[in-house]
Amino acid sequence: MSSSAGSTTPSGSGAKPVARAALVTHGRQEQIGDGIARLLEVAGAAGVELTFAPDEAARHGLETSGDPADADLVVVLGGDGTMLRALRTYLGSGIPVIGVNFGRVGFLTSMQPEELEVGLTRAFRGELEVVELPTLEVENGETGHVAVNDLVVTSAVLGRMVELEWAVGGEDLGSVPCDGIICSTPSGSTAYNLSNGGPVLMWGIDAMATTFVAPHFAQRYVSSEVANGSLQLRQVRRGIRWSRVPSYRSS
Numbered sequence: 001m002s003s004s005a006g007s008t009t010p011s012g013s014g015a016k017p018v019a020r021a022a023l024v025t026h027g028r029q030e031q032i033g034d035g036i037a038r039l040l041e042v043a044g045a046a047g048v049e050l051t052f053a054p055d056e057a058a059r060h061g062l063e064t065s066g067d068p069a070d071a072d073l074v075v076v077l078g079g080d081g082t083m084l085r086a087l088r089t090y091l092g093s094g095i096p097v098i099g100v101n102f103g104r105v106g107f108l109t110s111m112q113p114e115e116l117e118v119g120l121t122r123a124f125r126g127e128l129e130v131v132e133l134p135t136l137e138v139e140n141g142e143t144g145h146v147a148v149n150d151l152v153v154t155s156a157v158l159g160r161m162v163e164l165e166w167a168v169g170g171e172d173l174g175s176v177p178c179d180g181i182i183c184s185t186p187s188g189s190t191a192y193n194l195s196n197g198g199p200v201l202m203w204g205i206d207a208m209a210t211t212f213v214a215p216h217f218a219q220r221y222v223s224s225e226v227a228n229g230s231l232q233l234r235q236v237r238r239g240i241r242w243s244r245v246p247s248y249r250s251s
Contacts, residue, residue: 021073022050024097098110099111133186149184163175167231184211
């Protein structure tokens with residue numbers, strides 16, 4: 001498991017105006033209210049062509065148009081869950097994603113609903129600062145995955161503790177009996193990792209936070225920031241039987 005950049009970063013200075021933008025919206029149409037109508041008005045005034053994937057077009061009663069893969073920018077109307085869906089969809093494409101928070105927290109979004117007109121007008125003019133977000137590349141045998149937010153390793157049996165051996169950059173750090181471990185990117189560090197008492201990482205750093213869930217130690221958690229390295233995990237299997245001799249007390 002390693003931390004790596006998920007997509008290329010377009011130049012932040014002297015960027016060209018946006019000609020074509022793709023749309024990703026919250027799963028519940030009522031959540032974004034008049035957001036679509038306001039976006040259409042801003043895009044029309046800026047001369048930006050909006051492309052709609054079939055699922056987005058059907059959700060909002062619009063016609064499918066263009067190829068979202070050819071967009072210069074992806075506009076998200078939703079919360080952090082919608083942002084993560086868009087980031088996964090366009091991972092590795094080099095297309096920047098910008099969000100208007102129509103959700104609850106909106107940690108990954110760039111503006112609030114009342115800022116939509118001003119913020120997207122500037123974005124369509126090319127006034128963007130693009131930040132590359134690290135992702136997690138996960139390997140399990142022959143299977144590989146990419147995580148944008150976080151990865152959680154737990155026991156396959158609900159409620160059963162697991163003992164994990166772990167190493168960072170090839171350096172063995174011992175074994176930890178626990179309920180599991182959370183590995184998160186900086187952008188994902190405010191989710192499950194934070195709820196479990198883990199550290200919050202600043203955007204833009206190439207690192208991941210690792211936090212054990214209910215470790216069998218006196219401390220609440222063990223955490224580390226791993227920069228430009230890799231984390232290896234292995235389950236410890238012990239063939240040990242344990243028995244106890246009952247104690248007796250005389251009265």
